[in-house]
Every structure is written in structure tokens, then in C-alpha cells.
Amino acid sequence: MTALTSRHAPTPPTVPLDRLFRPSSVAVVGASANPGKLGSAMLTAVSGTTPSVYGINPREDGAPFHPTLGAAVDVHGAPIDLAVLCIPAEATPAALTEAAGLGAGSALICSGGFAETGEPGAALQAQLAEISARTGIRVLGPNTSGFFRPDGVIASFVPTVPEIRPGSVAVVAASGGMNHALSFLLSERGVGIGLGVGLGNSVDVSIVDVLRYAGDDPTISAIALHIENVDDGRALLAAVREVSTRKPVVAIVVGRSDVSAFAESHTGSLATSWRTSRALLAEAGAVIVDNDFELVDALTVLSQTRLAPGPDPAIGVVTAQAGPGLMILDELQTRKVAIPRLADETIRNLSKVLPPLTFQENPVDTGRPGPTFARVLSMTAADPQIDAVAVYSLAEPGAIDLGDAVRQSRVTETCPVVLGIGGPAGVVEGPVRNAESVGAPTLLSPTSLAVGVDALVRDARQRFYAADAPVAIPATTAGAVTDGLDEAAAKDLLDDLGIATPQRRVCRDREAAHRALTELTKPIAVKILDATVLHKTDVGGVHLGVSTPGGLDAALDALDAIGAPAYLLETMAPPGVELILGARRDPAFGPILVAGLGGTAAEAIGDISIRSSRLTVAGGARMLDDLDCAPLLNGWRGGPTLDRAAFARVATTLIGFLEAHPEVEDIEINPLRLTTSGLIALDAVIVPTSTSKGKQS
């Protein structure tokens, strides 16, 4: 959740988040001895897990209760690290002020009733923000069920949290409920949790703070982000870029469908789009997952192993059963993971240890696994094309312990291995532990294995591209853009930027038009030139395929009939595939680049590719490969093939132009036609900031 009111001012660096997440003293304000109350559940949770705990409640007697926080501080003899406030919203600002005044390092505010309920809760929340900014006390919440470190403090009123398996994954969730839901899911699947945080309304401690904190925490090996809304998008991307160089970051973003009515009651309105958030987080280096089971599979793998950055890591698939192998292959290929045919030498070597009837090119179908399984693994991993190996088998306790085979192969010393094992939990458990001991994660179904391997690949691929330096903004000769550019002027600007446009003439009368006809390569298009006409084709303002003086006169007659103030004559571009490429300003992320197929279909279908202003040349070159319609760009049915480097030049130029021109809100080339002679901009619209209207991607 996100603060609806103000962002926190810079916090004094003297209050590290360890005082919140690794407190040695905790006071529960509103603690209760009545087991039915939340203040009692919270007191119980922290009591077992923190050295010094104080319950603050004037109506309770005896240890650990004290009538006021001041009394507890007196007894403790030093300021308290963490004050947990389990009191109604109205009483919270005063209690927070008191805690800050008594030197408390941090506060966890569980109550709801703040900005998520509209006014007057929003005013109360603004007070919390102001107190935190002024005093430096770190505040987690309000409106969260807390946080936990299963091998340390548990500050959550969900009573089953102590059963969460300790481990090395940090969960950073927008909501307290999702922090718990995801942590339980991971734990039940054998993935231990090092830190679980529900941010709630994020009045002070933000997703960026916790992400960076977890990035710096040596006990954390991988980080899960659950995102409902993005506030400071640029800070979030910077943190993801930085942290993901050291640790895998897996993110799930809510809001694919319109959930605004419910979300507003929960988090406030959405500032940016689901699609934009996902695309830019991926560009920054996060592995984006679609749902909670993908999140679990991705973290099962990435909490244990990681590939070196690479442009397109290739996977060797070894399977003991053909049917599951086919499922895994299909899922991996659908996810665009490379499964190359193994080298001839590898195939020759494999044929010496495998039965003759099985497929051995990749996937490698071993038949029923036996004593040669470790050698098959080693041979596959040793193939020069292969970056990691995915292995599937049903558990066959009499025949082989797959985890032990991985261990004995010593393959993981040079090549990550991800296992998939099917069978009863009791039988699978031993192999899972054996594999874990050499850093080989195990997944429990064919789909899960493919999802986990895809996460491994995307983590490596995205880091490879995110590591590139962004393109320097090119100098343009273009002056400040003013309102009302007509098509010819917009194309002149593209010419200045080095983006190809058709050969053309602006003609004010028939004589000029006939002269232009003799000069231009034919056939030509004859168009109305009028900045006020937005849909030229719809009004009969575009005449194509004109080659003769007679044809030109007929076209000009038609344009005159609709009152054309001037004519634009252009050499027609060769046929091809039409794209849209635009740079615009996103409320959360700033300048972004949006590309898709031309026409309205791309936007209706949502088949668009989005990048940030940190676009690199390599990133621009593969931007369109995100699209479902990417096959159209690769010589579909004899058509032209996209020159990736040329597209990257246009894309980086356009985003650079937007960065350099604050007076421009939006610049869109529509269509940008892919032809056999290259990319050519057939029309462009440039919207100055003052006249811009809201757009969503």
C-alpha cells in the first residue's frame, strides 16, 4: 500500500532499519492480557522472540506490563528499539510522538483507519508522516499485520507465524495479508524465510527501503516483491537495478484487470499501469512472475542458485520419462527459453551410455534412470552450448536417488542444475535434501520445473542487459516544440533526429503539385496538409498510388472538395509491417517508450513493449522481441526482417528527445513502417506538454 498524502522527508541516517527489523527491545503499546485481543497476540509473538519486551497498558498489572511507555523506558534503562502500536487510529499520532520523544528507534503501526478509509483517516496518516519526518523515528505501516524474521523477532499477530521455516528469502509485500500468505506458501514448499514484511500504507518505510535493506543483509539470498501500486517509480527501479546485481529479485504486480474500486478501499488509486510496472521492473533486473505459484517456483530456484549474466542462457533437459519431458520442453519453449540441439560430440557420448531407442538431442530421454544417470548429467552439462541443466524423473527409490546422483556428478560445481521429481512427499524428501546440499533446487512438477528454470534464465538474461550503460542523450538541432505541428513539420523534426521519412513536397497550389510530381519517385501519396485534421483517411484526405498528371488532378479535386489548405505529396514507401513507437511521460516512472504493432489491435490486445529512459542500445535492439507479434518482424511470409540495431537507434533517439525536451509530453511515430529498405516514419504526432491529455499504456 502507498501513502495517499505525503512522502517522507529524508530520515536521519542515524536510525538504521536494524532497530526495526532486529530490535533488542520491544514495547507493545496497547498490549493486553486478554487472549482475544490483537494486543495480546502481538505481545505473545514478540515475547518469545526478543530479549526485552514490555507491555504498555495502564489497565494491566504485573510483568511484562507497565502503565506508560515512559515507565517501561525507565525500567529498561535505555530507549526502546521498537514500539508496536496496537491502538485505535485516533490515538496513534499522540503515541507515536511520545515514542519518538522517548528515543524509540522505530514503530510498527498495525491499526487500519488511515488513508485507506478516506478522510478523516488521511489526515491522521499525514500526522504520522510529519512526526516520522520531523523526529527521524522509522515507521512501518500503518494498516499492516506486521513483519517477522523466523529466526529472530516475530512482530505479527498471526499466531501460526512461528511455524514458518527460517531461511534466506525476504518477502516484501504491499499488504500484511500477502506477506503472510506468500511466506506460508514458500515455507510449506521448503523455501525458508529470512524476513517477511507487510508494508501497509507505507507512511515512512517504503518498498525501496526494505528492498535495499534486504539487499544489504548478508543472511538474505533472494527477495520477493509483491506490488500493488508504484509511487516513486524511479527510486524503485534504481533499487532493483542495484540490488539485482547482487541478489535475485522476483516480483509479482497486482492490477492486470480493473480492480480499482476494491483497491481504493485498500491502497488508494493506481498511479501507473500494470503493464508499465512489469516491463520496467523486468528491464531493471527483476524476474516478473504472473501468480503466486510462479513466485514460489522462481524463489525455490533463485534462493539456491543463479546463472552468470548472459544474453540468452541455454538449457539442457534430461528426463527419465518422455511424457513429462515433453511437457517441460513445451513450457520452456513457450517461455522462449533456448533448448538447443546438443553438439554432435555430446550426442555421440550420450549414445554410449543410453539405450538406443530414446531421443538424445535435447531433451535427453534417459529411459528408466539407472547407474549411468550421473554421467548423463555430466555429459549434458559439459556441452559447450549448455548453461544449466533441468532434470526430471519420477522418484524411484529402488532405482536411484536423483539428488544423490546430482551430488555425485559434481555437475553443480560448474553448471547450475534444477531438479524436478514426482512422487510421494516422504519419498521425494531425501533426494530433495541431497540435491539441496550441493545447491541444486528441486521442484515437484513438470510445469514447476519449467517455471523455475525460466526464472533462472530470465534473471541471468535481464542482468546481462541491465548492466549496459544507458545511451547518452543525443544532441538534437530541434528547437523547442510548439503547438500545432502539421505532418510535414513533424516529419522535418524526425529528419533532424536522423529518423527516415518519405521524400516529400509541401505544395500550396496545383502548379507546385504538378512540378512535385515530376520530381518525386512515383507512385506518390497525395494528402491534405492541415494540422487540425486528425484522421486524414476518414475524411477522404489521403490518395494513394498516384503516378500520372490525370491521377494527381483527380486527387487534388478530391482534396479541394474537403477544403485542403495545402497538399503534401510523398513518395510511397514500399509495403511492409506497420509499427507504433512512442515516447511519453508516465506519472510514476517518468519518460517511457512504448512500441507495438500499428493499428488499434496492439493496444486493444495489450501486445505492447515498454522501456524506461535507461534504454540501452542492446535493450532497444530486443525491445520488440517481447511482443507476441514478433514473428511478423522476422520475415513473416516473405516480408521484411527487422534490423534490430536500426530500430534501437530510432528508439533511443526518441526517448532521448523526450528527456531533452521538457516541453514535449508525447511523441509518437504511427506508423513506423518496416520495409525491405528499412524503417521509415510515415506519420508522427508531437504533443506539447501544455496541451497533453492523459494517456495510459
Next chain:
Amino acid sequence: MTALTSRHAPTPPTVPLDRLFRPSSVAVVGASANPGKLGSAMLTAVSGTTPSVYGINPREDGAPFHPTLGAAVDVHGAPIDLAVLCIPAEATPAALTEAAGLGAGSALICSGGFAETGEPGAALQAQLAEISARTGIRVLGPNTSGFFRPDGVIASFVPTVPEIRPGSVAVVAASGGMNHALSFLLSERGVGIGLGVGLGNSVDVSIVDVLRYAGDDPTISAIALHIENVDDGRALLAAVREVSTRKPVVAIVVGRSDVSAFAESHTGSLATSWRTSRALLAEAGAVIVDNDFELVDALTVLSQTRLAPGPDPAIGVVTAQAGPGLMILDELQTRKVAIPRLADETIRNLSKVLPPLTFQENPVDTGRPGPTFARVLSMTAADPQIDAVAVYSLAEPGAIDLGDAVRQSRVTETCPVVLGIGGPAGVVEGPVRNAESVGAPTLLSPTSLAVGVDALVRDARQRFYAADAPVAIPATTAGAVTDGLDEAAAKDLLDDLGIATPQRRVCRDREAAHRALTELTKPIAVKILDATVLHKTDVGGVHLGVSTPGGLDAALDALDAIGAPAYLLETMAPPGVELILGARRDPAFGPILVAGLGGTAAEAIGDISIRSSRLTVAGGARMLDDLDCAPLLNGWRGGPTLDRAAFARVATTLIGFLEAHPEVEDIEINPLRLTTSGLIALDAVIVPTSTSKGKQS
């Protein structure tokens, strides 16, 4: 897997599949006392689970071994129900002949080395098919690891099968490996198995046979199909249509990506497409899932509860935590499940028992669940719009047993309830059992809950539409189609079929063209009329927006320059959204209808909708709602809105035409333009059977 050679002839009805799947006597041919051998594993498996078991091996002594099958039959005193053949491929035909001659009712053939390996295995497989067809012995396999009924016979050499939980789901898998993998997954998630079958090469017993058998078996409540390839598509659809009226059928189809190289070694080449199989199975009533975890979630729900058929069942979502509730809402809406705002009266009633700060319109956010939870459920279920209720909460053992709350609410007596509970397995177990006792399934994550509820909804929705009678084939006045129809002739045929086309004139000379110009509503299109020109626009054969004699002359000049034998002059249709609608013949399923957006993008993206020749008017009306681009048909940016009934008339007419015209291979309207004045066919291609080229959807 599918037989590469011949389909089995009709089998004598006197051999029911119970002799295969519920045998009272089993002989394992190739049984062994050596624990390392498959023949030993199979003997062990059947021995514990069948009344009379015989091991056939001349080299083994003592019970249960006999030197020949004949000796075992003598001892048994009657023919054996099931002969399991664990012997090399080459020896199998003779053993099968022997078993059939001794009156065995059925055989399970485990060995590989048949059609999946090419020749000479294919010839061996053809022998098996011939023996089965001639003698009537039912044959499962070859190339399968077997089958099992966890509360009955286990005929599988995977040693952990006895740990599979008995229950009421039938798994019918193309491959033995996937039968085991899916059965273990279901079992581990608490979904018991009644029958698990791996079909292997399907020389006799086919997916259709086992589907119908499971449909008739009163111990089976739901059926999972795993499909790698479709052989007799029409028989499969008929079986799905019939069985799904009585029991839910959930299907996963492999082959989204190109897996042909590996699949061929495993199953033979693919006759139809992934997309076609999925679309037609769904139309017939199967719930199609994308992967194995969706399959488990769908069966968790559908093995316990089912909705009455309905056009668009609506769900009430009740959640104790807003964050998971938002995830569930988002996933359900993305899957196009209806989550209507509750009735005012329901909201009023809920407000009396819920805290004032939570959202109560649907989802119903209860806050921490308490004693009123059962009443909240009852109120939501009682809302007149709501067909089923989805409930999510973290397990809170101190606060509430969610399963018990469902039981006490008695809601499931009138309205299906699906639960989602997060928490440690040991804590969740009790509520799961309590919910199960009243037929309320439980899923363990927000995504799983949404997937399971979506399956519930799709099962009910698809049955509703599948129950409609298909449209009677309309009589057409169109005679037999011959080769070389030009555009005008194709449009005349559409006119005969009652499909709107533009007003037009075929003109052989300029004089006729100028006369037509005076008669037609302007502006007009002037086109080359030549059946041999496939891409008219590319050769400059199309001139749009002609209104004047001068414009017409310019266009005719251009057409003459490219050698047009005749001109087609047409009134231009209003602008709109261009669709493609075609009827063609699929090698597995026969006549199918394919629709998508016009242009090449739809096919490249794969955003197409497919239906069978059983298309109903209601099915035709909603056919395009499958498409990702469906928003374009609903007044996108002020554009026209599709008249669903009108589209259904065109769609049913087209498929009916193909059914009635065996001489036509393929008829495609491209584009079929959606305009403010309705649907209009702007061009059509009709391919006679003799000249057809292979097409794939």
C-alpha cells in the same frame, strides 16, 4: 500417444473394459523373481492388489510362477482377465496371440520399441492392432508404464504407486509418465485417484474408450485428460460432450510450442494444432487448463462440487485479508469471471455484521474473521446474483475454523463454496477436512483459489452452451463450386448465402465502368477482376475513393497498365473493424470455423477463435468473445459494436456451407468488416478440394 498405423476395428462388445481395469485374475508374462527387473516390479504390484496372480516365466520356479500362460490358465481353471506382457517388442505379437487364444480378456503391453521408434517397430505395432481387432482382446499400450486403481488393482512398475491416495478422480494420460506424474501431484494435494491410465501408443484402447469407461464408472466423480495428439477428433469430441453432461472433464493439451522433433520419437507427428484441439474440447464441454498446477486446482474443486449449467455464473468473493482478496479478484477478472457488485439489500445486511471500514460490495472484506463469518457467507450466497462463493482467509486456529464455519453456515446446501486457506499444513488440515465433509473444496493460495473457481465457472458455462442443439445446415442455392472463382463470383456466392457484400458492377470496358459510376453509391473502389491475381493491392490493382469521371479514368488507366482483363467497381463500405472468418477442414476434427482480426497480426499472435461444425447460434454469438482483441468489437474508441446474432448467422452459414459442399476445402471471408451498418464481406476466397493446399490454424 497414438497408433501410427491402423485404427482398431470394432471390438466385440462381449469384452467389457472391466476385464482390463477390474481384473480378478492377472498373469504377468515375463515376470521375474529378480527385484531389479521390470517383470518383478509388475508382479509385486499386481500381487498385492488382485485376487489371482500368475507369473509366467519358464526359468522361474515355485509359486506364483508357471512356465507358460497355458499352464497358468489350467491351474486357474478359467481364462485370465488380464495378461501383462513385460517382454521385448519382438516377442510381443506371439505372446498376445497366445493370450487371445487362451481367452484372456485383455492385455497390458509395457514395452517400447513399437511405432515410436519408426520401422520395424511400426510393423510390430500393426501386428498387435491386427490381433486385437481379429480376436477381440482389449490391448492397453504398448509403450506405457501401466495403469492403477489405488483402491484396487495396481498394474504399474513404479514402486511408489501404492502410496497414491484412493479417491474419485480418473486420470487418462497420453503417456505413462504423465499418468504417474499427475496422479502423484493430485494425491499429494489431497485429491484421491480412482483410476489412472497411461495410454502409450494406443493400439486398441484409446482415450475415447477410457473416457467413456470412466464416465460410466459410478466411483469416478471427475476426469483428467492429458492429450499429446488427437487422432479421431470427432469421436473424442462426442465422448467429451456426452460425458461432461454427467461429470466434469478437465483437459491439458501439450504442443503449444513446436515440440515435433522430440514428440515424434515419443508419439508420432501431430495431426492437428494445439489451438484447435483446445478450442474444440472446450466447446464440447471440457475445462481446458494451461499447466499441471491449474489441472490440480481445477480437479480439487470439480471432484467435489459443480455448478448447474449457466451462461455466466457469478461469484461472491469473501476475504478476511484485503491483499489476498485483491489478488483473487484480479485473477478472476483477468479470467473473465463475473464478480458483480452485490445487491443493495445484501450490502445493507452485511453492514450490520461487519466493521464499518471494510469494502463490502464484492469482494466482501470481513476483516479478521470472527463469529459472524458464517452469517457473512450465508448473506453473500443468498444474494440473487451470486451462483457460488469463494472464501479466503489465513488460518487462524485461535479465531476460527473456516471449514467448520462453512459447515455450520449450511451454505453448500444451496450454493457451492470454494475455500482458500493460507497457513502451515498441520493447521490447515482440520478446516480442509471439515469443509470437505460438506462438499466444499479447499485450495491453498490466492491464485489456486481463483484458478479453481474459474474452472467451476467454465465447467458450468461450457455445459450451458454445449447443451444447445447445433444449427441445422441451411439449404443453399449455390451449385457445386469449381476452380477459379473470381472476386465477383465469390461475392455472388456469399449473396446466395445471405451474407452482405458491397453493391457492385463487373465492367468489361470503360463505357460500362462510367455507366456503373453513375449507378453506384459513391465513393467507389475500382479493382482489377482477375482470379489469377491473389494480392490485388500489391500489384496496384485497387483504387479507393473514386467519385468522379476523372478519378475513374485515372484508376482505369492504372488498371489497364497492369493488364486488367475486367474491372470490378464497388461502393465503398463504411470504415470499421476488419475480421477474418473462414471455414476449413481439419485433419483430426473435420470442418472447423476460424475467426480473428483481419490482417496478418491475428495469426502471428495466435489470437484466433475456433469452433467445430457443431456450432450453435449461441456459440456463434459469443465466438469472438474468446479473442484478446474482443474490446475492439465493443465500440472501441467510438467505433461500431458487433451484433452478436448477426455474426452468429454468418458463422453458422459458413460452416454449414462447408458441411454441405464436400467439393470445397476452404472458404474464407477476408476481410469481413464490422461497420456501423453491420457486417459486410469485402472479399472472399473459395478453394475447391482438388486444388487445396495444407493450411494450419
